[in-house]
Amino acid sequence: MILSELLKSKRETKNLLLREVASMIDTDTALISKIEKGDRKPTREQIDKLAIALDIEHSKLLKLWLSEKVYEDVKGEEVAIDAIKIALKRIKSEEKN
Amino acid sequence: MILSELLKSKRETKNLLLREVASMIDTDTALISKIEKGDRKPTREQIDKLAIALDIEHSKLLKLWLSEKVYEDVKGEEVAIDAIKIALKRIKSEEKN
DNA sequence: TTAGTTCTTGTCAAATATTGTCTAAATCTA
């Protein structure tokens, strides 16, 4: 499940209008619409607010959001998988210390 | 081995001056110095040129460069590892198609 | 030491990219 899909489906489950979510996020409906369509990425602050507004576990949303940044960095690259694995190793080796 | 270290050690192995590498990359020595110190990230074009100038396997350099973008995205995050893994799965599942 | 060179650092403007907002059009619903 992609971030934009999750946000949209959660909003629908809760029967909220774009306008209602927008006001909780302090922005306008157009932006929320774009976020739900994947045309715009939410900022980190917006992620925080969205988690509250839509009652989604914050770390779950954050993971998705970060994973999409990672995905965007490497998508379409021959060496995408290798590159990700190198980063993963680095993170893991740092956590040990 | 981090990107900046690789670039510096390769340059030293080949006994090149910053100024020489800089001219091959069409920039000034200050930028190369910063890249070798990790203060600046090379652009993708610079990566391509550096691979040639320093005689480094291009895909190896590219992997390192991409992996550092990924690393920067998630470093310091609680959920860093999970986020990377999600991205990895997504890439992998796309490659199957 | 001094002169010459290599490397490093700081700063700043230019170039890029991202974001927020407005307007109007499209879509939906009753």
Place this chain on the structure above:
DNA sequence: TAGATTTAGACAATATTTGACAAGAACTAA
């Protein structure tokens, strides 16, 4: 159709990245 909701386009405002310059620090050789 009218009224509400959602979407799309355009563009200004912001933020980030980049390149270039200049001055300083570190090193070398005589």
